[in-house]
Amino acid sequence: MLEVSQLSLRYGRHLALNEVSVQASEGETxxxxxxxxxxxxxxxxxxxxxxxxxxxxxxxxxxxxxxGVAAHRIPEMGVALVPEGRGVFGDLTVEENLLLGANPKRARATEANRHALVYELFPRLSERKRQMVRTMSGGEQQMVAIGRALMSNPRFLLLDEPSLGLAPIVVKELFGALRRVKETGVGMLVVEQNVSISLSIADRGYLMEAGRIVGEGSAEQLKGDEAVQRAFLGV
Structure with a gap:
């Protein structure tokens, strides 16, 4: 269980998070x-x-x-973040980016299997493993970022706006891969502007407003919630 309780966060005087509590169980999206x-x-x-x-x-x-745990130690504990903006190493190849993801000790015993899984999820990366990442499209770079996170053998994957700036056809491909990631038992906590497609792979969801949790429910409940439909789904 990944559990957040009474989490508050400030940037200077600005209160960005106000006693936020969320949780995700093993294998849950x-x-x-x-x-x-x-x-x-x-x-x-x-x-x-x-x-x-x-x-x-x-x-x-x-x-x-x-x-209190240093950020570079968090993946060793089983939590991997794919940040908004991807954070890939543009002057390294696809293969080199993925190998960097396998650096945590927890990842080394399963490195070969993870490597195969990433290329199965994203065949395009297998075809371009020696390509410099900076020369790739935004969608391909996002695949590299997710693949690199998966190489760390995470129990939970944190995804920050994975579809941002991507064409609809690429978003569909990306979320198809995330459905398969879900089937492997990896839990996911997803922040996503494309509410409809994110709810299609989610088990549950939370609603945030002004740094607070203001609602929660199953994916089906949120899809049918009139307030959610008006605010996020354009219904």
């Missing part, structure tokens, strides 16, 4: 919905150790605290 500026990305950054949380905040994985 949970989506975080909200308008721009709601605090969704800040939530993932706090879980991933990229920004410090306020005193009294709690983030745990099976009861082990993640707050």
């Amino acid at each position: 949970v989506v975080i919905l909200g308008a721009n500026g709601a605090g969704k990305s800040s939530l993932l950054k706090a879980i991933g150790g990229l920004v410090p949380a306020e005193a009294g905040s709690s983030v745990t994985l099976d009861g082990q605290p993640l707050i």
Whole structure:
């Protein structure tokens, strides 16, 4: 269980997260919905150790605290973040980016299997394994970013706006791959602007507004919620 409890976060005087509590069970896909500026990305950054949380905040994985753990140690504990903007190494090849993802000790015993899985999920990467990532399209770079995170053998994958700036056909391909990732038992916490497609792969979801959780429910409940439909689905 990945559990966030009473998580608060400030950027200077600005309160970005206000006592946020969410959880995701092993193998579960949970989506975080909200308008721009709601605090969704800040939530993932706090879980991933990229920004410090306020005193009294709690983030745990099976009861082990993640707050205070250095960001580069979080993947070793089984949580991998795919940040908004991808964060790939553009002057390295696809293969080199993926191998960097396998650096945690927890990943080394299963490196060969993970490598095969990534190329099965994203055949285009297998075809272009020696290509410099900076020369690839945005969709291909996102595939590299997700593949690199999967190489760390994560129990939970944190995805920040994976479809941002991508063509609809690429988004469909990407989320098809994420459905297959889900089938492998990896849990996912997804922040996504494309609400319809994110709910199609999610088990549950939370609604965020102004740094707080203001609602939650199963994916089916959220799809049928009139407020969600008006705010996010254009119904």
